[in-house]
Amino acid sequence: MNQSAVLLEYVTRAYPGGVRAVDGVNLKIALGEWVALMGPSGSGKTTLLNLLDGLDRPTDGCVHVMGQNLLQLDVDEAATFRRENVGLIFQQFHLVSYLTAVENVMLAQYYHSMVDKQEALLALERVQLADRAHHLPSQLSGGEQQRVCIARALINDPKIILADEPTGNLDEDNADRVVKIFQRLHREGRTLVIATHDPDLGRLAQRIVCLRHGQIVEECSPDGSDAAPRATGAGASHDRDVMHVTAS
Amino acid sequence: MFFRMLIESFVRRRSRKLLAVAAVWIGLSLVIGLLALGLDVGDKLNREMRSFGANIQLQPAEAAVDVRVGGYELVAPGRTVYLDEADLPRLKQIFWRNNILAFAPRLTTQARLAGRSVPLVGTWFNHHVLLEDADPFVTGAAEVFPYWQARGAWPMNPESCLVGAALAQELDLGPGDRVELTTDQRSTSVRIVGVLTSGKDEDEAIVAPLSVVQRLAGLPGKVAEVQISALTTPENKLAERYGRDPQSLTPAEYERWVCTPYPGSVAADIQNAVPGSSARVVRRVAETQGAVLGRIDGLMLLLGIFVLIASTLSIMGVLSSAVLERRGEVALLQAVGAHRADVLRLFLTEAVAIGLAGGVLAALTGQVLGGWLLRVIFDSASEPHGVLLILAPLLGLLIAVAASVPPVWRTVHQQAARLLRGV
Incomplete structure (x- = not known):
């Protein structure tokens, strides 16, 4: 049996006051698969991504990413896991304001292994930003900042890329550029989990997982051929909840 | 990075x-x-508080022992003891030499002036104390007693003197007058250059350079006492304990006492430096400071x-x-x-x-x-x-x-x- 990139079993993330941002989710994502997490605001997409990258911990259930049970890791071990395995792309870019584009990319290299400026410049070239490498974030457009964020996410050759609304703050041209980058990454065989409101971006994924009130309400293929309304909630059986979609 | x-x-x-x-x-x-x-x-x-005057007084050791038996002093009359003026530069060679701000010796005798006996006080004025390996140290009564006020000038040579304000008024003397001072041994003529107001005994006396008084008293190179103005640290419990019973201090405490410029430790240092002397802390001044x-x-x-x-x-x-x-x-x-x-x-x-x-x-x-x-x-x-x-x-x-x-x-x-x- 092929190793899965992500395996969630009955995962719940509850906050004080009883709010369940993620509620009994079971999900399996295969290596190399491109999955889009879709749903209205507050449906739990970002929380689910944070559980996958180890920045947050579930209050119940198990989270396995690249074969690692994240619940077994403390904060620093989770940081080590992230730098070895995960590329993070944020809607708000989160670039360090006093570092240039190339320095922001080198930052991820620094915490991963060792800094290589030429490699960082190549990463920027791959996102068509070689000419903006020495600009500060404040001197870059939103689309350019997002591409720096992507270059930073890719610099350590991560096995899985988690992106939260990567085109949410971009105009159409810049969104197209980012989408093309994702398509290339997918062709290279990387696992992509992208939370998005953008139906155009969602349609490019191999599988769309729809969330509502923290639960998976539907999983389908973008062309609708494999549409499979689901039983949801913590009581749903694992076998029924987890859909296996092999990357093409 | x-x-x-x-x-x-x-x-x-x-x-x-x-x-x-x-x-x-x-x-x-x-x-x-x-x-x-x-x-x-x-x-x-x-x-600033030097204006209070000297806080340490140096006397001959025997004179400092005020022992009387049956109403009689143990030091016999006519056997008055003195310190040697030549020993005074040692005050600027002791461990606490930098804390010695000023000092002035004093020798007192009686002289006849205009047919009456008046106190004659000898001290230093603008005196240069010669030191080995250092510049001369200039000191004198004006430095030790900042409250002394001289109307006129300070005596700068052995032929000049001050007259106390009360005596000047009584004898109608003033700057420029020449007076003849006579003792049993000698007589000399000096010129009054200023009228001194000290608020103390000197107001009734003639105050002249030390060498003049030594010659008239027949005591060359001798002084009766030395008034010393020293920078000191306020006494604390350690210093008080030493004052009560020096033996009560541990070696470490004694070391600390010696290495702190308490009035007592500076006085002890001075006493050790000047042969045959006894240094006494002027409590009134030291305690106020x-x-x-x-x-x-x-x-x-x-x-x-x-x-x-x-x-x-x-x-x-x-x-x-x-x-x-x-x-x-x-x-x-x-x-x-x-x-x-x-x-x-x-x-x-x-x-x-x-x-x-x-x-x-x-x-x-x-x-x-x-x-x-x-x-x-x-x-x-x-x-x-x-x-x-x-x-x-x-x-x-x-x-x-x-x-x-x-x-x-x-x-x-x-x-x-x-x-x-x-x-």
């Missing part, structure tokens, strides 16, 4: 960093200024603590908010793989740099501030204090680190996911 991040953080966020450095600088300048003033104020006040200095020291300490607390709180406020506004950056560093120790190291190194920069500036401006206060209050210049040049950066470093650790610690222990969402 670590140093690149540090440097870029300072270069590209310089306004915020300058604000933080300025907070440390200004806050610590007040503290260092007060400390500089505190270090000088005791010395300056001590010098001690009481005033003790209160000033307490006041300065209290002020220093208040200013240090106020400055520390204000510095902590600025530095803490500087860290808190970078919580998103902390979370991002953790998101890209930084461990909590990595983040702490980065922020604490920044804090160390800010603290040291502010501290070094404060070491300089604080001393300038302290010097200015000293000039305004005491009309006196201050010397730079080396200890403050080290203390200020050290304090700056400690305060900056103490201010940065709690917010960074709290931030790295918060959930990075929430911080990235700006919650």
Whole structure:
């Protein structure tokens, strides 16, 4: 049996006051698969991504990413896991304001292994930003900042890329550029989990997982051929909840 | 990359960093200024309080033993003992020589003037004490007794003298008059150059250069006592214990007593230096000085603590908010793989740099501030204090680190996911 990139079993993330941002989710994502997490605001997409990258911990259930049970890791071990395995792309870019584009990319290299400026410049070239490498974030457009964020996410050759609304703050041209980058990454065989409101971006994924009130309400293929309304909630059986979609 | 991040953080966020450095600088300048003033104020006040007169009196050892048996002195009349004037330069060769501010010998006899007997007091005026390996030390009655007022001039040669104000009025004498002083041994003619007001016995006497009185008294090179003005530290319990029973001190306590310029320890040092002498602390003066200095020291300490607390709180406020506004950056560093120790190291190194920069500036401006206060209050210049040049950066470093650790610690222990969402 092929190793899965992500395996969630009955995962719940509850906050004080009883709010369940993620509620009994079971999900399996295969290596190399491109999955889009879709749903209205507050449906739990970002929380689910944070559980996958180890920045947050579930209050119940198990989270396995690249074969690692994240619940077994403390904060620093989770940081080590992230730098070895995960590329993070944020809607708000989160670039360090006093570092240039190339320095922001080198930052991820620094915490991963060792800094290589030429490699960082190549990463920027791959996102068509070689000419903006020495600009500060404040001197870059939103689309350019997002591409720096992507270059930073890719610099350590991560096995899985988690992106939260990567085109949410971009105009159409810049969104197209980012989408093309994702398509290339997918062709290279990387696992992509992208939370998005953008139906155009969602349609490019191999599988769309729809969330509502923290639960998976539907999983389908973008062309609708494999549409499979689901039983949801913590009581749903694992076998029924987890859909296996092999990357093409 | 670590140093690149540090440097870029300072270069590209310089306004915020300058604000933080300025907070440390200004806050610590007040503290260092007060400390500089505190270090000088005791010395300056001590010098100011020389107006009280001598605080140590040196006499011949036998004369100092005031023992009477059946109403008779043990030292027989006619066997009066004296100190040698030639031994007095030793006062500037003792361990506490730098604390000896001034001294003046005194020899008193009776002389006949205008058919009546008047006290004749001999002392030094503007006397140059010759020292080995040092410039001559200029001292005399005017330095030891700042409250002596001479209308006219001070005697500058063996043919001049002062006349006490009461005697001058009684005999109708004044500057310019020449008088004939006669003793059993000799007589001499001296010119009055000033009228002395001391508020004490000298108002009834002729006060002449020591050599004149020695010659008239037939006691060349002899002095009856020496009045000494010395910089001393207020006596504390240790000094009081020594005063009550020197044997009660442990060797370590005795060492501390000897190495502290208490009036008693300075007096003991003087006594050991001058053969056949006995040094006595003039309690009235020493205790008044001690009481005033003790209160000033307490006041300065209290002020220093208040200013240090106020400055520390204000510095902590600025530095803490500087860290808190970078919580998103902390979370991002953790998101890209930084461990909590990595983040702490980065922020604490920044804090160390800010603290040291502010501290070094404060070491300089604080001393300038302290010097200015000293000039305004005491009309006196201050010397730079080396200890403050080290203390200020050290304090700056400690305060900056103490201010940065709690917010960074709290931030790295918060959930990075929430911080990235700006919650």
